[in-house]
Amino acid sequence: MTSSKQQVVSSKGEFTYSVLSVVSGIPVGHVMTYREVAAAAGRPRAWRAVGNILHKNYDPAVPCHRVVGSDGKIGGYNRGKGMKRKLLAKEGVLA
DNA sequence: CGTATGACGTGCA
DNA sequence: GTGCACGCCATAC
Numbered sequence: 001m002t003s004s005k006q007q008v009v010s011s012k013g014e015f016t017y018s019v020l021s022v023v024s025g026i027p028v029g030h031v032m033t034y035r036e037v038a039a040a041a042g043r044p045r046a047w048r049a050v051g052n053i054l055h056k057n058y059d060p061a062v063p064c065h066r067v068v069g070s071d072g073k074i075g076g077y078n079r080g081k082g083m084k085r086k087l088l089a090k091e092g093v094l095a
Numbered sequence: 096c097g098t099a100t101g102a103c104g105t106g107c108a
Numbered sequence: 109g110t111g112c113a114c115g116c117c118a119t120a121c
Contacts, residue, residue: 013118034103038117049118051102056119069103076102084102 015043016053023054026066031093033070051075066093 018041026032032040038047054064058078065084069075077084088094 015118043117045115046117048101048103048116052100052117052119053102055102064102067102070105074102078102081102 015041015046015049016057018042019050019053020057020059020062023064023067024062026063028091029093031066031068031072031088033068033072034075035070037067054078063087066091 019037022037022040023032034047034050035044038044038050041050043049050067054062054067055076055078057064065077065087067075068088074081074084074088085094
């Protein structure tokens with residue numbers, strides 16, 4: 001395969017790519033906290049950046065609505081906090 | 096390049 | 109029980 005490196009990562013850090021990958025891999029009916037996602041991405045101390053990444057990431061393939069705070073509380077959502085809450089309730093994650 | 100922010104988390108008063 | 113302040117990482121401007 002040719003040589004050199006291919007920039008398969010869209011111009012973003014490896015950490016961002018991992019976070020999006022992990023979030024997109026969350027099964028329906030299950031939620032992960034920002035801390036868990038950051039840990040799964042390889043930076044258990046970067047949950048703060050995870051929120052930033054999701055906030056800037058408008059990728060529909062990333063169910064950021066399955067990512068909640070440590071209290072299982074909804075933080076925010078690039079499409080509307082109400083929408084996130086509705087999606088969680090629909091999946092049975094939220095009462 | 097450097098600065099400031101951000102969808103947070105935790106501890107302490 | 110509640111509120112305030114600090115710390116941490118990465119991104120974007």
